[in-house]
Amino acid sequence: MLITGASRGLGLEVAxxxxxRGDFIVLxxxxxxxxxSAQLALGTAAGENSEIFAADVAEPGYAQKLAKLLQKRKIxxxxxxxxxxxxxxxxxxxxxxxxxxxxxxxxxxxxxxxLIKASEPYLSQAKDARFILVSSLMxxxxxxxxxxxxxxxxxxxxxxxxxxxxLRAKGSPxxxxxxxxxxxxxxxxxNTPTDGSAPRSDISRMSAVKVATYLxxxxxxxxxxxxxxxxxxxxxxxxxxxxRVTKAILLRRYKRHA
Numbered sequence: 001m002l003i004t005g006a007s008r009g010l011g012l013e014v015a016x017x018x019x020x021r022g023d024f025i026v027l028x029x030x031x032x033x034x035x036x037s038a039q040l041a042l043g044t045a046a047g048e049n050s051e052i053f054a055a056d057v058a059e060p061g062y063a064q065k066l067a068k069l070l071q072k073r074k075i076x077x078x079x080x081x082x083x084x085x086x087x088x089x090x091x092x093x094x095x096x097x098x099x100x101x102x103x104x105x106x107x108x109x110x111x112x113x114x115l116i117k118a119s120e121p122y123l124s125q126a127k128d129a130r131f132i133l134v135s136s137l138m139x140x141x142x143x144x145x146x147x148x149x150x151x152x153x154x155x156x157x158x159x160x161x162x163x164x165x166x167l168r169a170k171g172s173p174x175x176x177x178x179x180x181x182x183x184x185x186x187x188x189x190x191n192t193p194t195d196g197s198a199p200r201s202d203i204s205r206m207s208a209v210k211v212a213t214y215l216x217x218x219x220x221x222x223x224x225x226x227x228x229x230x231x232x233x234x235x236x237x238x239x240x241x242x243x244r245v246t247k248a249i250l251l252r253r254y255k256r257h258a
Contacts (some may be wrong), residue, residue: 001219002026002066002078002119004057004084004111007034010134010184013212014082015050016042018219025050026069026078027055029085057085057112063118068124077125080219083115084134089148090194099196101148108152112159118176129174130219137182137232140239141246144254178225179218180235181211182232 001018002146005011006183007029019025019042029035039052051073053063070076089096089104112133123129135157138150157178164176183205206229214228227236 001030001080001082002053003082003084003139004115005134007038007084007164009156009214010181010208010211011082011084012038012041013208014084014215017212017216017256019043019050020217022049023079024075026053026075027051030054030056036161057118058107058228059082059114061252062114066118075083076122076200077129078119078122079126079128080130080132081115081123082132082215082219083112083117086153088136089152090146091148092145096148102194103153104148105155107157108149109155112156116159116163123174124172127173129173130177130180131160131163132177132215132218133157134215135180137227137235137239139178139180140236141250144250147248170234176222177223179215180225180227180232180236181206181214182227182229182235184208185213 001013001023003011003018003025005023006015006027011027011029015025015027015038025042027035027038027161029038031050035052035054039050042050051069053066053069055062070078086108087104089100091100116131121133123131134148136153138146139153139157141150143150160176160178167174167176177183184207211228214226218226227233
């Protein structure tokens with residue numbers, strides 16, 4: 001099992017749960033030192049049943065690096081890939097710097113293409129292979145002050161869901177699943193560049209451990225998508241079926257924090 005963005009936050013918490021379940025975990029992130037600390041956090045037995053993989057999923061050469069690691073460990077298949085890596089962006093359209101917008105799309109959306117190319121050969125060898133994209137409820141919202149992030153998540157989902165159709169067309173059994181949490185209590189908001197201020201997500205905020213429990217269960221679910229928790233499901237339903245109400249709520253909230 002490969003988990004991107006696994007050095008901390010949601011990625012690390014779900015890795016702990018899955019490692020305790022007995023799964024072999026490849027912890028992927030950009031910082032080797034943080035990954036080593038994350039591996040130690042899995043515990044002695046789990047640490048021996050895991051591997052760290054320091055590489056940027058959004059950069060060229062990722063597929064070759066992954067293939068080299070898996071060959072070294074004599075791993076010929078991946079049963080599940082959880083794409084959790086991502087960055088945030090806040091700021092109005094007029095404040096947004098094009099370079100920051102491009103970086104957000106590069107990390108959040110274009111990385112999906114890299115990861116698909118890198119993992120499909122190994123997922124194809126598994127009987128019940130799953131590719132899980134950790135997206136966001138913001139995919140549904142024309143979010144003022146958070147438009148770049150929301151749009152990047154919507155783009156990421158389009159890549160993943162288009163791939164699912166391509167897989168079906170060639171008879172591949174690989175399952176693509178979309179996981180859409182709302183606010184998570186991590187330091188995600190404090191570790192990415194912004195071009196101004198915007199309200200943090202306060203919709204159904206959950207601890208990373210609680211969200212990770214939902215995500216771990218999702219790896220064995222027959223469902224193709226999940227918004228964890230009753231409130232998140234309600235928010236997603238309203239956003240999809242009552243867009244005028246959603247826009248009115250977003251506008252009022254944005255004015256209150258502007």
